[in-house]
Amino acid sequence: MATMFDILRKNRIVHLENLISNRDSFAQTVENLFALSFLVKDGRAEIKVDEKGSHLVTPKNAPGANSVQAGDVSYSHFIFRFDFRDWKLMLSSVAVGEELMPNRKAMNTSRSTQASLPTTPIRKLCRNRGLVMQEHIVIEDFPQTGDLTEVAATRKGKRKLL
Structure with missing residues (x-):
């Protein structure tokens, strides 16, 4: 400008x-x-x-x-x-x-020019450092009575990361 x-x-x-x-x-x-x-x-x-x-x-x-x-x-x-x-x-x-x-002028991108330029590594800023974690629901001793409150209580707190 x-x-x-x-x-x-x-x-x-x-x-x-x-x-x-x-x-x-x-x-x-x-x-x-x-x-x-x-x-x-x-x-x-x-x-x-x-x-x-x-x-x-x-x-x-x-x-x-x-x-x-x-x-x-x-x-x-x-x-x-x-x-x-x-x-x-x-x-x-x-x-x-x-x-x-x-x-x-466009920047010259030949290999000799690239080799002489300082490089900065690119870091991926995430908590798992590239590992993928999947969430599975583990339900133990599922109640047979059909009571929804018991099912909800059983599911609550039973999640585990693998």
């Missing part, structure tokens, strides 16, 4: 497609859209539509804490339908090199 806001402050007015698109990664484009949604919600960015129908993003000064507490500020949200086909269409509308957000 900080990187995106710095780009907005530097450029003042940008096309939404240029701001969020990442030619190499659909996932990073979605993450950029998510970051923009937080900037809009917090009042740090504004999205307007110009006369041509283009979405323009501009930076804004966030409202002060006093305004928020007094209720003078209303938070804005936006809904933006975006899927893989929309991303492909966006790539055709944004020229190569006009993407504003930098590409975040």
Whole structure:
């Protein structure tokens, strides 16, 4: 979000497609859209539509804490339908090199890199340390009289863990 806001402050007015698109990664484009949604919600960015129908993003000064507490500020949200086909269409509308957000490199997962990284064992926090205990009801000397109170008294306290 900080990187995106710095780009907005530097450029003042940008096309939404240029701001969020990442030619190499659909996932990073979605993450950029998510970051923009937080900037809009917090009042740090504004999205307007110009006369041509283009979405323009501009930076804004966030409202002060006093305004928020007094209720003078209303938070804005936006809904933006975006899927893989929309991303492909966006790539055709944004020229190569006009993407504003930098590409975040994926972490190298080769074996040599993994061997050099320190590892932390994952502990399972449970009482039985992985042992499975099943509960069985053991009934001894089941009464033949059919009296329900005797059956209940016999069952009570006769559970045993195996």
